[in-house]
Amino acid sequence: xxxxxxxxxxxxxxxxxLGGKGANLAEMTNLGLPVPPGFTITTEACKVxxxxxxxxxxxxxxxxxxxxxxxxxxxxRLGQADDPLLVSVRSGAKFSMPGMMDTVLNIGLSDESVHGxxxxxxxxxxxxxxxxxxxxxxxxxxxxxxxxxxxxxLDQAKSLKGASSDIELDAxxxxxxxxxxxxLVLKETGRDFPQDPREQMDLAVxxxxxxxxxxxxxxxxxxxxxxxxxxxxxxxxxxxxxxxxPDSGTGVxxxxxxxxxxxxxxxxxxxxxxxxxxxxxxxxxxxxxELEQLDKPSYDQLMQIMETLExxxxxxxxxxxxxxxxxxxxxxxRVGKRTAAAAFRIATQLVDQGLIDEAEALQRxxxxxxxxxxFPRFDSDGGVRDADxxxxxxxxxxxxxxxxxxxxxxxxxxxxxxxxxxxxxxRETNPDDLDGMLAAEGILTSRGGKTSHxxxxxxxxxxxxxxxxxxxxxxxxxRCLKTPGGKVIEEGxxxxxxxxxxxxxxxxxxxxxxxxxxxxxxxxxxGADDADxxxxxxxxxxxxxxxxxxxxxxxxxxxxxxxARARRFGAQGIGLCRTEHMFLGERRSLVERLILADTEEExxxxxxxLLPLQEGDFIELFESMDGLPVTVRxxxxxxxxxxxxxxxxxxxxxxxxxxxxxxxxxxxxLQAVHxxxxxxxxxGLRGVRLGLVVPGLFTMxxxxxxxxAAERKSAGGxxxxxxxxxxxxxxxxxxxxxxxxxxxxxxxxxxxSVELNLTLGTMIELPRAALTAYQIAECADFxxxxxxxxxxxxxxxxxxxxxxxxxxxxxxxxxxxxxxxETIDKDGVGELVRHAVEKGRATRxxxxxxVCGEHGGDxxxxxxxxxxxxxxxxxSPFRIPVARLEAGRAAA
Ligand code: PEP
Ligand code: MG
Numbered sequence: 001x002x003x004x005x006x007x008x009x010x011x012x013x014x015x016x017x018l019g020g021k022g023a024n025l026a027e028m029t030n031l032g033l034p035v036p037p038g039f040t041i042t043t044e045a046c047k048v049x050x051x052x053x054x055x056x057x058x059x060x061x062x063x064x065x066x067x068x069x070x071x072x073x074x075x076x077r078l079g080q081a082d083d084p085l086l087v088s089v090r091s092g093a094k095f096s097m098p099g100m101m102d103t104v105l106n107i108g109l110s111d112e113s114v115h116g117x118x119x120x121x122x123x124x125x126x127x128x129x130x131x132x133x134x135x136x137x138x139x140x141x142x143x144x145x146x147x148x149x150x151x152x153x154l155d156q157a158k159s160l161k162g163a164s165s166d167i168e169l170d171a172x173x174x175x176x177x178x179x180x181x182x183x184l185v186l187k188e189t190g191r192d193f194p195q196d197p198r199e200q201m202d203l204a205v206x207x208x209x210x211x212x213x214x215x216x217x218x219x220x221x222x223x224x225x226x227x228x229x230x231x232x233x234x235x236x237x238x239x240x241x242x243x244x245x246p247d248s249g250t251g252v253x254x255x256x257x258x259x260x261x262x263x264x265x266x267x268x269x270x271x272x273x274x275x276x277x278x279x280x281x282x283x284x285x286x287x288x289x290e291l292e293q294l295d296k297p298s299y300d301q302l303m304q305i306m307e308t309l310e311x312x313x314x315x316x317x318x319x320x321x322x323x324x325x326x327x328x329x330x331x332x333x334r335v336g337k338r339t340a341a342a343a344f345r346i347a348t349q350l351v352d353q354g355l356i357d358e359a360e361a362l363q364r365x366x367x368x369x370x371x372x373x374x375f376p377r378f379d380s381d382g383g384v385r386d387a388d389x390x391x392x393x394x395x396x397x398x399x400x401x402x403x404x405x406x407x408x409x410x411x412x413x414x415x416x417x418x419x420x421x422x423x424x425x426x427r428e429t430n431p432d433d434l435d436g437m438l439a440a441e442g443i444l445t446s447r448g449g450k451t452s453h454x455x456x457x458x459x460x461x462x463x464x465x466x467x468x469x470x471x472x473x474x475x476x477x478x479r480c481l482k483t484p485g486g487k488v489i490e491e492g493x494x495x496x497x498x499x500x501x502x503x504x505x506x507x508x509x510x511x512x513x514x515x516x517x518x519x520x521x522x523x524x525x526x527g528a529d530d531a532d533x534x535x536x537x538x539x540x541x542x543x544x545x546x547x548x549x550x551x552x553x554x555x556x557x558x559x560x561x562x563x564a565r566a567r568r569f570g571a572q573g574i575g576l577c578r579t580e581h582m583f584l585g586e587r588r589s590l591v592e593r594l595i596l597a598d599t600e601e602e603x604x605x606x607x608x609x610l611l612p613l614q615e616g617d618f619i620e621l622f623e624s625m626d627g628l629p630v631t632v633r634x635x636x637x638x639x640x641x642x643x644x645x646x647x648x649x650x651x652x653x654x655x656x657x658x659x660x661x662x663x664x665x666x667x668x669x670l671q672a673v674h675x676x677x678x679x680x681x682x683x684g685l686r687g688v689r690l691g692l693v694v695p696g697l698f699t700m701x702x703x704x705x706x707x708x709a710a711e712r713k714s715a716g717g718x719x720x721x722x723x724x725x726x727x728x729x730x731x732x733x734x735x736x737x738x739x740x741x742x743x744x745x746x747x748x749x750x751x752x753s754v755e756l757n758l759t760l761g762t763m764i765e766l767p768r769a770a771l772t773a774y775q776i777a778e779c780a781d782f783x784x785x786x787x788x789x790x791x792x793x794x795x796x797x798x799x800x801x802x803x804x805x806x807x808x809x810x811x812x813x814x815x816x817x818x819x820x821x822e823t824i825d826k827d828g829v830g831e832l833v834r835h836a837v838e839k840g841r842a843t844r845x846x847x848x849x850x851v852c853g854e855h856g857g858d859x860x861x862x863x864x865x866x867x868x869x870x871x872x873x874x875x876s877p878f879r880i881p882v883a884r885l886e887a888g889r890a891a892a
Pocket of ligand 2: 726765786788789
């Protein structure tokens with residue numbers, strides 16, 4: 001096994017082994033770009049070290065051989081007294097972990113070689129400054145000292161001199177500091193700062209290995225879902241210096257604007273400085289464009305290199321570079337991070353430049369980015385710029401929310417009922433806050449991360465949320481919020497929170513609708529000359545996705561308004577109309593009468609009252625989806641949802657009885673409520689079971705569907721209704737319903753002399769239904785997977801309770817990275833889906849297959865449904881563009 005790779009030996013595809021930085025340094029080296037020579041110690045070596053506590057025995061010799069080669073190439077030896085080779089030792093894992101891992105620069109300097117460096121560079125101050133930096137970094141990261149002791153000594157030296165910045169310290173001051181720092185090392189660690197350059201290097205490599213398991217790094221990986229066992233590579237690279245005078249400097253650059261995607265190079269440059277100085281913000285950087293005036297040849301070369309990199313990586317790159325006395329060096333590059341808007345624009349630009357094709361463009365964006373672009377946001381022209389920012393936290397659930405500050409759920413509910421918009425501000429939330437969170441426009445907490453209760457629940461509700469804004473002090477007793485600057489937000493003061501950036505503002509920041517939604521709604525046209533660049537890009541990407549996708553996309557909608565929006569957003573039909581939503585409101589009393597009916601007559605009367613209402617609903621729906629399939633699901637939820645609350649009613653009756661004026665109706669109602677009361681309603685009398693025990697209910701619905709279809713037909717329409725039976729567990733249930741339904745349909749067809757072509761299928765939302773799909777398919781024209789109930793019944797997780805109760809703990813413990821109600825659990829629930837697909841099609845090859853649970857609009861799940869071969873996914877109207885895009889990405 002080989003543990004060390006020269007930069008000339010690797011390439012960009014070896015990220016697992018060489019880490020991101022090492023792989024890209026090798027790639028640039030092989031492109032012939034000016035990279036300081038060096039080598040990379042592999043993640044495998046790190047893993048051996050982390051597992052056993054010892055470096056692999058072969059490592060030392062391999063490092064020696066590579067160091068030898070490097071020394072020969074550079075014509076000087078590491079730490080050579082009269083002309084030292086200096087190296088940096090940097091971490092570089094497969095995934096970037098900003099600021100988490102260690103780096104040591106200037107390795108090779110010692111009491112002796114510092115003089116050699118001074119002589120070679122002709123710069124005493126520079127040499128001593130470099131040496132004291134080495135001792136400082138080495139003490140801090142390798143020897144585990146408290147970095148404060150060095151900063152204090154530095155401050156002392158400055159105040160002695162009356163200097164305000166490091167630059168005013170001269171060579172003698174720096175030499176004095178180096179001595180002082182060595183003394184501190186001895187005092188704090190009981191050992192001398194190592195003078196042997198190879199010992200410095202070996203210790204630094206070990207320190208980088210160890211930094212993989214630092215607390216911050218571990219936490220970061222858990223939050224970002226980066227596996228804990230990857231290990232880091234270590235890059236040993238010959239040093240170049242940006243702090244050798246005005247003809248030197250260092251900078252960072254992007255090959256296009258990572259915020260907007262605008263074409264053109266962006267970056268910052270700092271003259272006479274080293275990398276850490278840029279990050280530390282000691283002096284102000286200048287825009288990259290100014291480098292053209294400072295050093296035209298280097299600037300021109302850099303522009304050319306950036307073009308080479310973009311063409312080579314076929315993507316936005318970010319880079320770090322240093323200029324040493326007029327010579328440009330590339331220190332790092334990688335495919336750069338970008339905002340959602342930039343991702344869409346860059347993908348289409350690259351297509352236009354001929355660098356990628358449309359299929360590749362689809363891989364460069366994703367549904368989560370599209371979803372982000374669909375939230376309303378604060379007005380960036382003026383609005384946000386002028387806003388009074390008072391703090392920031394973690395962007396936990398996107399969107400822009402404005403409202404009056406309230407500090408408890410009770411007030412949130414009370415105020416929102418009286419029509420106020422409120423932002424619920426808590427130190428952290430718990431299940432008691434649920435109703436308050438529902439009532440609020442947005443939620444702000446001062447504690448907790450992306451998996452805190454507030455974050456998880458807010459995302460589930462689609463509410464804007466900023467959490468963990470630690471510098472803001474929430475005082476729930478005094479009902480106020482205090483900023484570090486001493487500002488106080490009282491209850492009732494207006495605040496604005498941005499769940500996409502994590503920013504918090506005092507006062508009202510104007511909100512603008514998303515241009516992407518305006519486009520999907522048809523209020524903004526991508527073809528117009530002055531159309532927003534982002535809208536044009538989204539339009540093109542959606543067209544690519546629609547062209548290649550195999551999955552069709554339908555909507556979950558149960559009224560004409562939602563159906564119309566869904567159609568504008570590109571829905572190809574309705575995959576789930578939940579008819580129970582049509583039974584609420586004023587119609588509830590009719591349902592109550594149906595349930596309470598003692599005689600056939602009473603029941604008939606109730607059903608006859610409902611029939612025309614249902615028929616009217618369906619006519620509207622079929623009209624808005626004319627020519628496209630509409631799956632109507634017969635009544636599903638437990639009956640008790642249509643009856644009064646058992647406790648409230650009991651109290652009312654008891655009170656009335658004590659006053660001796662109990663009314664007959666209430667008594668009957670109470671009896672019925674008792675009779676129908678279930679301990680576990682989700683496993684009780686619902687779905688097809690209801691249709692089988694309440695005579696006439698399902699046939700009334702089927703009749704309404706058939707009559708509505710007939711009516712649409714005679715009006716010249718093209719209704720395509722599909723009747724769906726929920727919660728089936730065995731084929732016998734379906735057989736009975738089917739027989740009754742067919743009789744009703746035949747009767748309606750005959751009376752109107754039309755052919756309705758109604759199909760009848762079932763939901764697959766119970767494990768038994770999935771397992772016996774080969775039987776159920778005999779009686780079903782289609783299956784639609786109800787993955788909400790299927791997840792609930794496979795895991796035995798109450799879908800209405802768990803997210804707010806123990807899921808936070810489960811997410812924190814990493815039992816799953818995301819709720820199985822959000823992203824399909826491929827290994828468990830998904831296996832049942834796969835099984836049912838195979839068995840169902842074995843029985844009936846033309847069986848139509850879809851999914852209508854929430855997962856139908858979840859990006860990762862859409863890929864799974866594509867892979868198992870469903871015909872369509874169905875999701876809420878707002879998720880339709882996301883599902884279209886992901887279906888395209890899955891097929892491309
Ligand atoms: C399901 O269970 O996945 C489903 C779509 O039905 P509902 O959410 O109405 O129970
Ligand atoms: Mg269901």
